[in-house]
Amino acid sequence: MASKSPERFESQEALSAAQRARIERNRQRARALKEARIVHRPPTNDASDVREISVGKTRALDTGGGFLLEEEGADAASAPRAAPPAPLVHRTEQPRCLECDRLFPQSYLFDTFDYSVCDECRDEEAHALVTRTEAKSEFLLQDCDLDMRSPALRCVRRRNPHRARFAEMRLYLRAQVEARALAVWGSAERLQAERAARRQRRERTEQRAAARRLRALRMDVRSSLFDRTHAPHDHRFADEVYDADADEYSRTCLDCGHVQTYEKM
Incomplete structure (x- = not known):
């Protein structure tokens, strides 16, 4: 068994020392990073301690x-x-509920939508929310009617449950949207008449689009059934035939079957 030379043994010993030094440096660096990330907090059950x-x-x-x-x-x-708005303590400043006709200092509908209904009279169906798109399509309102007409309707913002990357939804109080639609159109009858007129225009547009699609489909079917033998060509007529009763001559094309009738002077 050959013995290691002194030069080779010394190079391996120096390389091992360098490796040990590098390992120690990496360990110290990892320890420092770990200590910097640790959040030291005393054990407590108080919810206010949550960051x-x-x-x-x-x-x-x-x-x-x-x-x-x-x-x-x-x-x-x-x-x-x-911060949530403070309740109106003074009775002279408190709003009166539109449902129960009582004064109240604070409520969700009043603080959020400036709608004078107390929390006891709040109902999920009567005070439902509608999206901005529904407010414009169902009540025939425009952006200026919601934002520019005084007073501007207040809304709450919610994440879009169907498209996370889409913009936030703006929800309006349905009762306020109905009142704004009556203010814009003047009466419920005019609003219903405009809805019916727009529905008829939409139906006519859909019917015209359906007729165009059907006409294009018929043209495609006719083009596929077109007989190339009936295309324009030079007729090759057979011998003429004389009809004594009609006193006229006729001859038939040998390719397409076209019959040509004529008289002779």
Whole structure:
């Protein structure tokens, strides 16, 4: 067994020392990064100790348990949330409920939509929400009717449940949209008449489009059934035949069967 030369043994020993030094440096660097990422917090059950963190456009809550809890609510992905409005304590400033005719200091519909209905009279069906698209198509309103006409209708913003990358939906109070439609069109009868007129125009447009499609389909069928033998060509007539009763002559094309009748002077 050949023995290692002194030069080779010294190079291997120096290389091993360099490797050990590099490993130690990497270990120290990893330890420093780990200590920098650790959040030291005393154990507590107080919910106010939870920190709020912004991850892109989404707000999340650092629970301290190793995971982030996405914050719920309409304004979670928007700018910092404003503090809820304070209740109107003085009775002279309190609104009167449109349903029960009682004064109330604060309610969801009043704070959100400026609609004077207390929380006790709030009903999910009577005070339903409609999207901006539904408000424009069903009540025949335009953007200026919702935003520019005084007072501008207030709305709440929600994430689109069908398309996450789409813009946020704007939801309006249906009762306020109905009132705005009556103000724009003057009466419910005029609104119904305009709906019927637009429905008829839409049906006529659909019928014309269907007729155009049917006509194009018929042309395609006719072109596929076109007999090339009936295309324009030079006739090759057979011998003429004389009809004594009609006193006329006729001859038939040998290719297409065309019959030509004529008289002789």
